[in-house]
Amino acid sequence: MWHAHPxxxxxxxxxxxxxxxxxxxxxxxxxxxxxxxxxxxTDQVLDGAFVKQGVQVLARADGLEQLVSRVAExxxxxxxxxIEWLAAGGPEDRRVATTAIADQIQGRxxxxxxxHRFLLVAEAGGMAFxxxxxxASRDYRKHDRKPCHTPSSLxxxxxxxxxxxxxxxxxxxxxxxxxxxxxxxxxxxxxxxxRGGDWNPRMVAMSRQNxxxxxxxxxxxxxSAVPTHVMGLT
Ligand SMILES: C[S@@+](CC[C@H](N)C(=O)[O-])C[C@H]1O[C@@H](n2cnc3c(N)ncnc32)[C@H](O)[C@@H]1O
Numbered sequence: 197m198w199h200a201h202p203x204x205x206x207x208x209x210x211x212x213x214x215x216x217x218x219x220x221x222x223x224x225x226x227x228x229x230x231x232x233x234x235x236x237x238t239d240q241v242l243d244g245a246f247v248k249q250g251v252q253v254l255a256r257a258d259g260l261e262q263l264v265s266r267v268a269e270x271x272x273x274x275x276x277x278x279i280e281w282l283a284a285g286g287p288e289d290r291r292v293a294t295t296a297i298a299d300q301i302q303g304r305x306x307x308x309x310x311x312h313r314f315l316l317v318a319e320a321g322g323m324a325f326x327x328x329x330x331x332a333s334r335d336y337r338k339h340d341r342k343p344c345h346t347p348s349s350l351x352x353x354x355x356x357x358x359x360x361x362x363x364x365x366x367x368x369x370x371x372x373x374x375x376x377x378x379x380x381x382x383x384x385x386x387x388x389x390x391r392g393g394d395w396n397p398r399m400v401a402m403s404r405q406n407x408x409x410x411x412x413x414x415x416x417x418x419x420s421a422v423p424t425h426v427m428g429l430t
Contacts, residue, residue, distance in 0.1 A: 203235070203236065203237070203238045203250050203251055203252050203253065203326075203329065204233060204234075204235065204250070204251040204252075204253055204315070204317070204324065204326055205220060205224045205226055205228070205233070205234040205235070205236045205238070205241065205247060205249070205250055205251070206232055206233055206247075206248045206249045206251065206282060206315070207219075207220050207228045207232040207233075207234065207244075207246050207247050207248055208232060208246040208248065209231060209232035210232070213246075215246075215357060216228065216232075216246040216247075216357075218361055219244065219245060219246055219247055219357045219360050219361060220234050220236070220246070220247050221234075221236075222360055222361050222363075223236075223240040223241065223243065223244055223247050223360055224236025224237050224238070224239075224240065224241065224247065224250075225237050229284075231282065231283075231284035231285065231319070232248075233282070233284060233317065233319075237250075238250025238252075238329055238330045240360075240364075241330045241331070241332055242330060242331075242332060242333050243332070243333070243356070243360060243386050244332035244360070245332070245336065245353045245354070245356035245357035245360060246353075246357055247332055247360075248331065248332055249315065249328050249330065249331050249332070250328070250329050250330040250331075251315045251326040251327065251328050251329065252326050252327045252329045253324055253325070253326040254267070254270055254272075254325055254326050254327055255267050255270065255324070255325045255326075256322060256323070256324045256325075257322060257323050258321075258322050258323075259288075259322065259323065260288050260292075260293050260296060260323060263297070263323045263325055264296050264297060264299075264300060266325075267297055267300040267301070267325055268300040270300075271302075272300070272301045272302065272303075273301075273302040273303055274301055274302070274303045274312050274314075275303040275304050275306075275311065276303070276304060276305075276306040276309075276310055276311035276312060277298075277301060277303060277304075277305055277306065277310055277311070277312045277313070277314060278305060278306060278307050278310035278312075278313050278314070279294045279297055279298055279305075279313075279314045279315070279316050280313055280314065280315050280316070280328070281293070281294055281315075281316050281318075282315060282316070282317045282318070283318055284317055284318060284319040284320070285318075285319055285320035286317075286318025286319050286320055286322075286323060287318075288318045288323070293316060293318060293323075294316055297314075297316055297325060301314075312327070312328075313327075313328040313331075314326065314327055314328065315327075315328055335385060336352040336353055336355070336356040336382055336385065337352070339352045339378070339381045339382070339385070340352060342376070342377070342378075342381060342405075342406055343402070343405040343406065344376045344402035344403075344405055345376060346375065346376055346399075346402070348375055349375055349376045349378050350375070350378040350379060351378070352378055352381070352382060354378075355378035355379045355381070355382040356382040356385070356386075358379065358382075359379060359382045359383045359386055359388065360386065362383070362388060366388070367388065367389060368388060368389035368390070368391065369383050369388050369389075369390055369391070370390075370391040370392065370393070371383075371390070371391075371392045371393075372392075372393050372394075373393075373394055373395075374392030374393060374394050374399070374400075374403050374413050375394060375399050375402075375403065376399060376402045376403050376406075377392060377402070377403035377406045377413065379392075380392045380403065380406065380413070381406055381407070384407075391413075392413035393413055393415070394413060394415065395415065396415075397415050400413045400415050
């Protein structure tokens with residue numbers, strides 16, 4: 197199967213960021229290494245905030261020469277392709293390596309507007325070549341046009357990352373300090389029922405201007421000592 201598990205997953209590269217690692221693990225089952233590469237499932241890459249691509253590995257080798265002959269054996273035919281490069285500690289030169297691999301593919305490259313992307317990974321212990329089968333849709337960007345933002349609104353990419361940490365068997369979430377509703381928007385975008393409250397009526401009014409598939413937030417004062425359902429959070 198084309199989307200077989202495990203595939204290579206690529207993430208925004210920042211190995212110090214536990215949040216990115218946690219998102220990758222939640223969405224794909226794999227933890228990224230220092231280069232932002234994990235082995236995992238591609239099924240939920242589409243929703244990713246910092247998870248970027250799912251790649252079906254087509255060939256692996258100890259070095260470039262061996263990889264070139266393995267890719268040649270695949271007999272790939274692909275028009276309008278681009279080979280992307282991920283330097284992960286390997287010694288190879290980007291231009292030399294991508295050109296050598298591109299020469300083994302029958303078809304026209306298109307670097308500016310490719311119909312298909314391949315990924316070439318140069319690691320210290322070897323190289324991998326694969327086909328990008330899914331990319332994160334980055335659909336949280338469309339919420340940049342949400343009606344209201346304040347300096348305290350969570351950036352939408354961060355909000356998407358946070359809701360991606362919600363276990364997949366959970367159906368609804370509540371944000372008791374919803375502000376202008378970034379979390380609510382992103383939760384709804386990945387199919388969660390989202391409820392919100394905020395003690396500031398101005399915030400609630402702004403959050404209510406978001407698309408109406410999100411439950412109308414209410415003015416609610418959250419106290420950590422009182423469960424939100426007791427407070428009538430809707
Ligand atoms: C950082 S903003 C929230 C960001 C928001 N979760 C989002 O998705 O963009 C913090 C919000 O918490 C609200 N807040 C702070 N303390 C609260 C409390 N005890 N009960 C309810 N809301 C509270 C503030 O009015 C503010 O709108």
